[in-house]
Amino acid sequence: MTTPVAPRVRFNALVPDEADRAGIDAAIHRVVDRGWFVLGPEVEAFEAEFAAATQAPHAVGVGTGTDAITLALRALDLGPGDEVITTPLSAAYTALAVMMAGARPVFADLDPARLTLDPAAIEAAITPRTRAILPVHLYGQPADMPRIAAIAERHGLAIVEDAAQAHLATCGGQPVGSWGIATAYSFYPTKNLGALGDGGAVTTRDATLAARIARLRNGGQTTRYQHAEPGANSRLDEMQAAILRARLPHLAAATARRRAIAARYRAALAGASLTVPPECDAGHVYHLFPVLTPHRDRFQAHMTAAGIETLIHYPVPIPRQPALAATSPAPCPIADRITAEVVSLPMYPGLTDTEVAAVGAAAAGFAG
Ligand SMILES: *Cc1c(COP(=O)(O)O)cnc(C)c1O
Numbered sequence: 001m002t003t004p005v006a007p008r009v010r011f012n013a014l015v016p017d018e019a020d021r022a023g024i025d026a027a028i029h030r031v032v033d034r035g036w037f038v039l040g041p042e043v044e045a046f047e048a049e050f051a052a053a054t055q056a057p058h059a060v061g062v063g064t065g066t067d068a069i070t071l072a073l074r075a076l077d078l079g080p081g082d083e084v085i086t087t088p089l090s091a092a093y094t095a096l097a098v099m100m101a102g103a104r105p106v107f108a109d110l111d112p113a114r115l116t117l118d119p120a121a122i123e124a125a126i127t128p129r130t131r132a133i134l135p136v137h138l139y140g141q142p143a144d145m146p147r148i149a150a151i152a153e154r155h156g157l158a159i160v161e162d163a164a165q166a167h168l169a170t171c172g173g174q175p176v177g178s179w180g181i182a183t184a185y186s187f188y189p190t191k192n193l194g195a196l197g198d199g200g201a202v203t204t205r206d207a208t209l210a211a212r213i214a215r216l217r218n219g220g221q222t223t224r225y226q227h228a229e230p231g232a233n234s235r236l237d238e239m240q241a242a243i244l245r246a247r248l249p250h251l252a253a254a255t256a257r258r259r260a261i262a263a264r265y266r267a268a269l270a271g272a273s274l275t276v277p278p279e280c281d282a283g284h285v286y287h288l289f290p291v292l293t294p295h296r297d298r299f300q301a302h303m304t305a306a307g308i309e310t311l312i313h314y315p316v317p318i319p320r321q322p323a324l325a326a327t328s329p330a331p332c333p334i335a336d337r338i339t340a341e342v343v344s345l346p347m348y349p350g351l352t353d354t355e356v357a358a359v360g361a362a363a364a365g366f367a368g
Contacts, residue, residue: 007353008307012348014189018194023246024196031242038099040219042241047201049248053168055175056203060212061236062217064166065186068200069097069134072182073233075212078103078131084160085125086134087117088317088335089157094136094162095318097184099327107319108129109332114280115290116143118334123151125330132158137166137176139313140258140287141280145179146301160184164200167192168255170283177203182213187236187244188193192287193251195240222293257349258286261356263287265345268360273368274299275341288313291363292341299343299366306362311344 012203016024031042041322043061051059062068075083079102086094088107095105108121117135133152135143143161152159159180163169167185169176177183187190187199202213220231262279271278275292290313293299303310319329345359 002218007304007309009309009346009351009359010355011309011311011344011346013350014192014194017350019122020242020247022139024243027242027246028239031238031246034238037153038235038352039052040238041358042238042245043236046236046241046245046248049245050185050201051203053248053251054177054183054185054203056177057135057205057250058207059201059203060210060213060217061241062200062202062213063232063234063236064198065184065188065191065200066093066097066100067217067232067234068184068186068202069094069160069162070100071213071216072184072204072209073098073101073132074216075209076132076158076160076181082131083127083129083131084134085117085122086131086162087136087138088319088332089115089314089338090136090318091164091314092161092318092321092323094134094164094322095324098134104129104130104135104327105318105324105329107329107332107335110338111144112338114141114144115139115277115338116141117148119144119147119151122148126151126155126157128312130155130157132160134162136162137169137171139170139290140166140177140285142166142169142171142283144176144280145174145176149179163340164188164191166285167285168251169285173187173227173283176283178205181206182209182257187240192255192285193244193247196243197240198239199236199244201236210283254349255272255285258347259284261347261349262286262289263350264356265360265363268357268364272364273366274363286347289345289347291345292338293366293368294341295368296341296343299368303362304367306358308359308362309346312342313337313344314342
């Protein structure tokens with residue numbers, strides 16, 4: 001029997017490094033010393049700072065990225081009987097959030113190059129019940145927002161952007177979050193801006209919508225013990241907000257590092273047997289770096305043998321999840337093929353140049 005060896009290049013590193021830790025320690029102590037743990041000054045300050053960083057007029061901190069989507073849809077008065085067109089390739093939470101709002105997710109297939117919603121497929125999926133489009137800026141690459149916005153405009157539909165993987169991304173030079181009426185972010189620890197636990201936010205240009213989401217996250221309360229509507233209990237807590245405030249000033253540099261790693265991978269993989277999805281927009285923030293191969297099992301074994309960890313995002317198209325069966329999802333053949341072939345290389349700002357070179361060389365050396 002062989003003992004499994006720890007990979008030399010990990011997929012991600014979630015233990016804070018020394019510089020990060022100093023900021024986190026200070027943030028935690030500040031919150032503990034203050035003794036104010038929910039909906040206090042840290043959340044308020046983070047909301048202002050995150051809104052500024054994403055160039056959005058308003059941000060509302062919530063419990064998770066999933067809740068950010070659900071509460072945005074609820075604040076737009078979507079619910080039972082309403083349809084929301086979304087992508088088959090994402091974290092399943094995107095579609096589950098639609099169901100949590102009481103609405104029905106309807107799947108349109110992918111643009112096979114961009115791996116985000118195909119605008120033509122969106123248009124074909126519109127019915128009299130369609131109320132909103134929920135594009136996902138998957139892997140950090142913005143969806144084709146100019147074309148999606150034109151469709152929404154033509155059909156009178158709301159856009160809610162899922163930017164859980166796309167903090168600071170831009171589309172055609174315009175920030176993600178500036179296309180939709182509301183945009184959902186996640187601060188799950190692995191995300192480009194991560195907390196040390198769960199967290200999320202909704203950004204919007206609409207002050208009334210922001211106030212409604214702030215009410216919905218807090219039980220629907222208008223004033224203490226007065227519940228005007230049946231809200232959720234989904235608040236970003238003070239500790240996570242303080243930690244996110246410590247990390248936010250470093251996000252732009254971390255994003256630049258992700259882009260530099262991606263450029264090195266692209267150079268190393270030129271001419272390799274793998275398919276590397278193209279960068280369709282220079283505003284891509286590389287939450288992940290996926291490649292495609294019809295020989296995925298063999299590729300992952302090859303990388304494991306080289307000491308390199310890989311993961312699959314995502315192995316099952318959302319319409320094929322048993323949890324979605326009750327919504328009678330339409331099949332999405334392009335998503336079926338992508339989920340069978342996609343595999344992610346290690347991608348996080350702390351990767352050293354040596355590690356990046358090792359990953360590139362090992363992946364390039366795979367004989368498809
Ligand atoms: C992580 C993620 C979510 C869910 O966010 P949570 O904070 O885990 O609830 C939704 N959509 C996408 C695209 C994600 O990556």
